[in-house]
Structure formats: C-alpha cells, structure tokens
Amino acid sequence: MTGYSATKEDQLKRLRRIEGQVRGLQRMVEEDVYCIDVLTQIASVTKALQGLGVRLLEEHMRHCVLDAAAHSHADGQAKVDEVVAAVDRLLRA
Numbered sequence: 290m291t292g293y294s295a296t297k298e299d300q301l302k303r304l305r306r307i308e309g310q311v312r313g314l315q316r317m318v319e320e321d322v323y324c325i326d327v328l329t330q331i332a333s334v335t336k337a338l339q340g341l342g343v344r345l346l347e348e349h350m351r352h353c354v355l356d357a358a359a360h361s362h363a364d365g366q367a368k369v370d371e372v373v374a375a376v377d378r379l380l381r382a
Contacts, residue, residue, distance in 0.1 A: 292352030293345055303341050310334045342379050346372065 293300055311334060317327050350372060358365025 292348040296348065300341065300345070307334060307337045310337065339379070346375060346379070
C-alpha cells in the first residue's frame with residue numbers, strides 16, 4: 290500500500306488541476322500571449338507541482354518511513370536514505 294492511498298482522490302484532483310494549467314499554457318503560447326504572462330503561469334504550475342511533491346513526501350514519511358522504522362532500524366535507515374534522495378531530486382528540479 291502506498292503512503293498516499295488515503296488521499297489518492299485529493300492527489301488526483303490536484304494533478305487534474307495542474308494538467309488544466311499546463312493546457313492553459315499551451316493555449317497561451319498558441320495565442321502568442323505576452324512572454325511575462327506565460328512565465329508567470331509557468332511559475333504557478335511549478336509551485337503547484339512542488340506543493341504536490343511535498344505532500345507526497347510528507348505522506349511517504351508518515352506511512353512508509355515510520356512503518357519501516359518500527360520494523361527495524363536498518364529498514365528505517367534505508368527509508369530515510371530514500372527520502373533524502375527524493376528531497377535532493379525535488380530541490381534540483
């Protein structure tokens with residue numbers, strides 16, 4: 290079971306909203322909208338994706354990491370290492 294199973298519908302709703310924002314970006318480019326307005330919308334989409342990533346990370350830590358740590362120190366440490374790598378990827382994006 291994934292850590293976000295309990296909030297799956299919320300996550301899907303957020304992704305659909307982000308998908309709509311990206312389609313809006315496509316329309317903006319097709320309609321030759323002013324560059325700064327397109328960049329503003331790109332920043333909005335980026336923040337929405339980052340917010341989703343943070344929520345998924347939090348749910349992973351509350352579910353998967355805590356469960357692994359309760360099982361054994363080694364399993365917990367492996368999950369912590371996994372989270373650190375995930376945070377590194379999120380920050381580099």
